[in-house]
Amino acid sequence: MRCGRRWGWLTVLVVGCGGGGGTGPTDPGGGIGPTDPGSGQELGSDAGGCRSKEDCPVVPCQLAVCLAGACEYQAVPAGAACSDPARCVFSGVCNEQGDCEGEWGCDDQNDCTTDRCEDGGCVHDPLDTGPCDDGNPCTDGDSCKAGECQPGQNTCECKSSADCPAPTDKCVGALMCDPDTHKCVPDPNAAVQCEPSTKQCYENKCDPETAKCKEVVLPDGTACDLGKCFLDAACKGGECAGKEKCVSTDPCREATCNEETGQCAYENAPDNTQCDDGNACTHDDHCSNGVCKGEISKEVCNGQDDDCNGTTDDEGAQGCKEYYWDGDYDGWGNPDKYRCLCGPSGSYSTEKGGDCHDGDAAVHPEATEACNDADDDCNGKTDEEGAKGCVPYYLDMDGDGAGVTGDSSCRCGPFGFYQTTTPGDCNDADATVHPDAPESCNQVDDDCDAQTDEGEGNSGCQPYYLDHDQDTYGTSDEKCLCHADGEYRSENPLDCDDGNEAIHPDATEVCNGVDDNCDNKTDDGEDLSGCKPHYMDSDGDGYGSGVSKCLCKPQDPYVTTDGGDCNEGDPAIHPGGTVCGKDGDCDSKLLDTGEPCDDGNAMTWDGCNEQCEVVEFQVNSDYIDDQTNPDVAFPGTVGDSGYFVAWQGLGCSEWLVFPFPPKCLETEDGVWLRRFDGTGQSIRLELANTYLPDFQRNPAVAASVNGAVIVWQGKGSASVTSDVYARRFQSDGKPKDASATRLNETTTGVQQNPDVVVDSTFAFRAVWETDPTGTNKDIVLRAFTKDLTGWPETIVNYYTGSQQANPRIAAFDGGSKFVVVWESYSQIGHGSIQARRFQWNTTPLDDEFNVSEVIASNRQPRVAGNLAPGGGFVVVWAGGGSGGDGGDIWARAYQSDGAPIADLGVRVNDPPTGTQDQPDVAMASDGSFVVVWQSDSDVYIRRFGPDQKPMGAQSQVNLYSSGSQGNPAIAGASSGTVLVAWESEYQDDSGYGIFAQRFGPNGERLFR
Helix, strand or coil: CCCCEECCEEEECCCCCCCCCCCCCCCCCCCCCCECCCCCCECCCCCCCCCCHHHCCCCCCEEEEEECCEEEEEECCCCCEEEEHHHCEEEEEECCCCCEEECCCCCCCCCCEEEEEECCEEEEEECCCCECCCCCCCEECCEEECCEEECCEECCCCCCHHHCCCCCCHHHCCEEECCCCCCEEECHHHCCCCCCCCCCCEEEEECCCCCCEEEEECCCCCECCCCCCEEEEEEECCEEEEEECCCCCCCCEEEEECCCCCCEEEEECCCCCECCCCCCCEEEEEEECCEEEEEECCCECCCCCCCCCCCCCCCCCECCEEEEECCCCCCCCEEEEEEEECCCECCEEECCCCCCCCCCCCCCCCCCCECCCCCCCCCCCCCCCCCECCEEEEECCCCCCCCECCCEEEECCCECCEEECCCCECCCCCCCCCCCCCCCCCCCCCCCCCCCCCCECCCCCEEEEECCCCCCCCCCCEEEECCCECCEEECCCCCCCCCCCCCCCCCCCECCCCCCCCCCCCCCCCCCECCEEEEECCCCCCCCEEEEEEECCCECCEEECCCCCCCCCCCCCCCCCCCCCCCCCCCCCCCCCCCCCCCCCCCCCCCECCCCCECEEECCCCCCCCCEEEEEECCCCCCCCCEEEEEEEEEEEEEECCCCCCEEEEEEEEEEEEEECCCCCEEEEEECCCCCCCCEEEEEEEEECCEEEEEEEECCCCCCCEEEEEEEEECCCCECCCCCEECCCCCCCEEEEEEEEECCCCCEEEEEEEECCCCCCEEEEEEECCCCCECCCEECCCCCCCCEEEEEEEEECCCCEEEEEEEECCCCCCCEEEEEEEECCCCECCCCEECCCCCCCCEEEEEEECCCCCCCEEEEEEECCCCCCCCEEEEEEECCCCCECCCCCEECCCCCCCCEEEEEEEECCCCCEEEEEEECCEEEEEEECCCCCECCCCEECCCCCCCCEEEEEEEECCCCCEEEEEEEECCCCCCEEEEEEEECCCCCEECC
């Protein structure tokens, strides 16, 4: 018997190896040992014997053999593709431990479902509660219901300035919608501006009610000017006030100030001017010849020895008060014993007289009267009503021991008719009515509980039946009552459903799944209220046809409520059906929603032919705002191995990662890269830029057999203007680099409009515009090795007297050389297209040379290379013009040594009637090339032979022509097919989107 592992193999025993029962593979991320995919038990517990490996259970990532009647397993090499349906892992990779690892396939990205794996399949249970996000930034508190996210409260005050009301403050002028907060805020450009006031302590201010300027008083404390004789001048109540500079501290000397010089002068004050001679024993002080004099004072109550007799505040002094003797210190004194004093003295300590017992501190006019047979408050009365300790005595006129509630007197004992402490008598004139009396059916409140004839079993009661639903029919549950009480209100006990007022013996039967009239039958008969038309469904597709019957529920053969079936012999054809080439949804149209030609957006045109084959297709999957500036690259060397498409569009700069799924909070322009296979099917979509908060734009992409490099201009931090970045991707579209690499060494000024070419080792060459000083642009070249080591920056252009811009680069001659082209604004006087060739190691092969020759107003150069050994390159651009219109598209081909195929370039477009611009070009290994360009608002294509001669007429690329289509890009495969991508306005139902079309070697459209 062999148990456990031997020689790297996992042995599964027929019997005798123990092995407890493990759980099945339910964790989508974790690896587990070999188990039976059906039962989840460990292999070996009851697997049985084997004669060959075909008898052994299949285990993901394990190879099975049958040795001596037992199944043994060995892990397959790590990295091999696998699947584990029992755990709903449908596409995975084997790890080093021999387990299948991969993404759990049951996540439907819906906040309002609970996802689980059951019997190898995914189940999504809808939720009726819980938070979610409906994607609308103007709703708050979104919640789940029946598996769908329902919008919450609208929190946006406005979406645009047109939603904002007129301001209540007319000085504001107008309100605008803040794009960040969606709140209406003042528009600074619309506010009323007032001229400055010409008066001190006033300002010219706008009146919010009239929007007119008027003068208003400045706030107190605002600085103003009173001249040289005042200090610290400031506004107060609309007037300028300040401290006089020249002030005399001697009351008998007066100060004056010279207003012109600000100098001070002093002289004697007039005689008899009041003053203070500083002697506390004098009064009536006055000035005499500049000296202060006074007379001896009388004693007053002021805490001083006014008459200078050695004592302070004598008895009888001016201002004295009567203070009474308070022998018991209760704050009240003997009214017959007092003295006139300036303040308390000894037992003469209170100004309040009137104490009737100065020997008892508890007795005085402010004391509380108590039930104690004493006059506590000195008012001449003893134990009067309301005394402390009193209790309420109630009026009891009929002497039944119960008094009238609300008619009481708080007394120390019984008083007159107030003889009882028990309230509650509701009829004090009838001794038989009181709280303890028995209730009877006599329409009288006998027991004074504010109810009449209440309770069960009273004298004279009768049966009432429970009627919960108030339909006047009750159940057998009864009570003996004086009258109907609560739900015991029916005298008929025949209701069959006391929870529904619509169900009772007199009700009309309707379609509702219940016995409405209590006849023990449910939803019986035709044409009842609420019935629905039911149709015969011969093909069992859930849709019927023919004459219907109005029934409450299906009755064979009338089994469906959905009519409209146009073919009862084919279950695939019915309303909502999709059958290519047929009217699958019975709408009398060949194309049906949900077929391959439906791209899922709201636009009615989907780029399909009558056979449901996709012609032009959408590249971007984000419909929010504009997606622009596409570029295309072909990665293979033989056949048609697909394409990379790059573009600029809305990206996410801040994510809310909890709760799941992640939600984008803030967005900026980003650069995107999508991998397509040779049939035009998407393989992978990636956001290329890894720095998110600021703009990233103008992408360019180049590819080889092992992958692609995308370059773009953007911001890597909040402080820079613009840098150039690159990131590399593998041939399957997955990132090779974890983050982007900055290419430029120069970090001052602007670096922009990059392009790139790459070899099979991921070494690449990049060019871009540099403008470090803001005066003249130059073209920069920089080479990078396969490990991202950068060589020093090199200026490509010799001529630096004007702006050099819009560079493009392409490899040729088997990839051993590359060429750079650019536009020079005034090098030749009318703008030109310049070029320069290099060895792959960046050694120049020649000086720059002019491509456009005598053609004027040249711009937008693009270049493509022939990668066959000895192959050359072709340059296209926009320039010149036929008959004074918007210009033409030109092409000029060159041999590998730089010699032109012809003396001049060839015009690509037919004689135009509008603007021709934005060209791009792809080149084949035989020297032929294909040019695309924008003509007014459409995209055109034309093929040329190696001799620069047209191989046919120009033709329009885009089939959808509403709005504007332009800015095309093209790449060609070695099979002769090409992919054209362009910007299309409104085609994806949101601004500009990126769309593409494949063409075969002979120019024919290729379907997907």
